[in-house]
Amino acid sequence: GQNIDQPTEMTATEGAIVQINCTYQTSGFNGLFWYQQHAGEAPTFLSYNVLDGLEEKGRFSSFLSRSKGYSYLLLKELQMKDSASYLCAVRDSNYQLIWGAGTKLIIKP
């Protein structure tokens, strides 16, 4: 079966750094996405990895290791507005997205 695992909830302090991990087992791999979803809102795209390594985009970075079936999202200089759920999704061999349940990130002052 196909499976995406992420921690259910994490807590971090404003101004700090947090790493959200995602491990996956899917039928095929055609890229990994991270989305942000604020409570009561739609998911919005954050990052995409298809090759191994780190992709940096401002305060957010995403890492991929295909051999380990592992990715992480790194958020730096945390702000209160970063309180949200972070969704990991893998595009499988049918080019459909398989989604993790999401990690709820709580930022404390």
Add this chain to the structure above:
Amino acid sequence: IAGITQAPTSQILAAGRRMTLRCTQDMRHNAMYWYRQDLGLGLRLIHYSNTAGTTGKGEVPDGYSVSRANTDDFPLTLASAVPSQTSVYFCASSDSGGRGYNEQFFGPGTRLTVL
């Protein structure tokens, strides 16, 4: 219209009733998707369409049907609603059938309660 719109925003429905959730995009994207999101679970694909005139079944298609008569619209119909269909429904679209970099863009969602 800018992006993707969904209607209604929320709905309370009696079990056994028929309901159509509407989705319209103005980005001329080829591919469109319907997901449901339930607490503690990831987004689950109900149906998708890679291009106008074609549709396909996702992970949880039972009890739902879709049509894609044109590029912009992708309605989702519940023929006879049941309480287990209580969920938040998201419509999404992407370019070129979701291949390559093309991320999915999401509508604001429809919160459906079936009693």
